[in-house]
Structure formats: structure tokens, C-alpha cells
Amino acid sequence: MQLSIYQVDAFANAIFQGNPAAIVPLETWLPDETLQNIATENNLSETAYFVPEGENYHLRWFTPSTEVRLCGHATLASAHVLFAHLGYAKAQLNFNTLGGLLSVRKEADQYVMDFPADEPQPFHVLKSLEHILGIQILEMVKGTDDYLALIDSEASLAALQPNFRLLSDLKTRGLIVTAPGTSTDIASRCFFPNFGIDEDPVTGSAHTLLAPYWCKKLGKNSISAIQGSTRKGQLHCTLKGDRVELMGKAQTYLQGTIWV
Structure with missing residues (x-):
């Protein structure tokens, strides 16, 4: 099976800054073991996968060792792939995740993510x-x-x-x-x-x-x-x-x- 992969520097004003994330768009979910193996092979802090889910996308994140509940930079990178490479044309993206519903909108050359606050x-x-x-x-x-x-x-x-x-x-x-x-x-x-x-x-x-x-x-x-x-x-x-x-x-x- 061949899959597309993107590597995106998130929260970066230029290449070689920020936090790199691997993004693998999917049509349907692969076995969790395969998702984890790809993330381990990539050896980046996060590998993100998304699948269309109604008008939203289901987004998941894996470190080299485990799946995580919430990840900001790989959400930003996923939105960038959809907006910049996969022709997403609506004003706002919505992701269903383990951390709840997350939205991302594009403003000029930047992205704005809406996340739940974590009260200290x-x-x-x-x-x-x-x-x-x-x-x-x-x-x-x-x-x-x-x-x-x-x-x-x-x-x-x-x-x-x-x-x-x-x-x-x-x-x-x-x-x-x-x-x-x-x-x-x-x-x-x-x-x-x-x-x-x-x-x-x-x-x-x-x-x-x-x-x-x-x-x-x-x-x-x-x-x-x-x-x-x-x-x-x-x-x-x-x-x-x-x-x-x-x-x-x-x-x-x-x-x-x-x-x-």
C-alpha cells in the first residue's frame, strides 16, 4: 500500500524552525499497530493521521511510542496540509479528536486554532x-x-x-x-x-x-x-x-x- 506523507514545520516562520510533524492523510483507518509503526519509523515527536468524517475530519496523533490525547503542532500541520496541499476551501476546519472538537481557520499566512483551555x-x-x-x-x-x-x-x-x-x-x-x-x-x-x-x-x-x-x-x-x-x-x-x-x-x- 502506498500512502502520501508530508512533513511540516509548525509554529515556524521559516523552514528549519518550529516543530516538525509528519502528516499522513487517509481515506479509512488502518490498524492501530500500523499507525504506531509508521510513527515509530518517522521518529518525530508526532505523526498525525486524519480521515474524513461527515463535514469534519477525525484526527489522531502518535508519538514514536504511543497515541496521545491532544497535540497542537500536529493539528496546525494537518490543517496546513489540507489548506495548502489538498484543496480545502471552506473558511474553517473542524477536527474530531480524543481531546474534543478542535477548529482551525486560516488568516492571511497564519493559522488560528481553537482549543479548550486547561485551567491551572x-x-x-x-x-x-x-x-x-x-x-x-x-x-x-x-x-x-x-x-x-x-x-x-x-x-x-x-x-x-x-x-x-x-x-x-x-x-x-x-x-x-x-x-x-x-x-x-x-x-x-x-x-x-x-x-x-x-x-x-x-x-x-x-x-x-x-x-x-x-x-x-x-x-x-x-x-x-x-x-x-x-x-x-x-x-x-x-x-x-x-x-x-x-x-x-x-x-x-x-x-x-x-x-x-
Whole structure:
């Protein structure tokens, strides 16, 4: 069987920035084992698959090791493939997912994703996590899937060299470490060793937690954000009640064919 595949840099203003995702459009679902094997072979943080479902699309995401509940950058990349390569002509795309109904619309050269906000819950600072990170944590909160840890500066964030083996002992999907930004309102790095991703370059789903956390702290409804260490991506977050709009660009890196 031959399948089309696209690799897209999401939340990227140019090629070689942002977070790469593999996108495989399907007419009908393949066995889950095949979907996972393709994702493992791709060895990117996410491989996304979508199938037409009425007027919407059913969208699923796989890391190299497992299926996930919510993924922002691969949703953005999937929308880019539909709008830019597969001739989708309506104003808005709707995706049915494990994380609920997600919509994406195109505005000029950017995409706006509408996601459910992840309301931060107070959580005590884990001293063991300070040891793993080698830095003082000023505050911690917990979201549906992740811990979020606040540290003092973007410079400290860039210098982090966490012990990924110890991080994999966390009883969450992963860890978001954040600090005030220098060129943007906020900065972050995201670590998901439990899901086969030591560090994710740009994580849309993390910003469903970062946006309500920082909007409250800064007294704003809209913030600019940067994520990553060597490979950075940029996005804009707007809090609208219990929803978060995430805006960013996407760039096609490759288009090809896989045989399975």
C-alpha cells in the first residue's frame, strides 16, 4: 500500500524552525499497530493521521511510542496540509479528536486554532524536581496532563540540562518549564520523556495551560510566546473564556510516498 506523507514545520516562520510533524492523510483507518509503526519509523515527536468524517475530519496523533490525547503542532500541520496541499476551501476546519472538537481557520499566512483551555490547579513545589532541573522553582501548578514550573528568567531556561531518566519518573505526561520572555511575553521548554520525547521543540497543547496561567499573572487576554532551546518556534495565544486561540505559521518541508 502506498500512502502520501508530508512533513511540516509548525509554529515556524521559516523552514528549519518550529516543530516538525509528519502528516499522513487517509481515506479509512488502518490498524492501530500500523499507525504506531509508521510513527515509530518517522521518529518525530508526532505523526498525525486524519480521515474524513461527515463535514469534519477525525484526527489522531502518535508519538514514536504511543497515541496521545491532544497535540497542537500536529493539528496546525494537518490543517496546513489540507489548506495548502489538498484543496480545502471552506473558511474553517473542524477536527474530531480524543481531546474534543478542535477548529482551525486560516488568516492571511497564519493559522488560528481553537482549543479548550486547561485551567491551572495549584500544586506544591517538588523538591525532587528542583534537584532534577538543578534550579529553584518559584511556583508550580498542574494541568490535565502536565506539571508547569515557573523559574526566574529566559536565560536560566535556556541553560537547563535536565536528567531525562529521572524526569521519566514523573507521574504526568510531562513537564513544562516557563519564565518571563525577553523578546516575547513568555518563554517555555517542554519535556516528555514518558512519551518518547525528551524535549519537544514547540508544543501547542502546553500553551492551553500556559495561556490561562500567564494571562492571569500578567493581567492580559493575549500573549506572545516562544518555545524551544536550539530549535525555536513562535506563537500567539488569546484566552477567550474557557477556550484558547493559538496562532502560528507552518512551512512544508517535504512531500513523499511511503509503502506499508
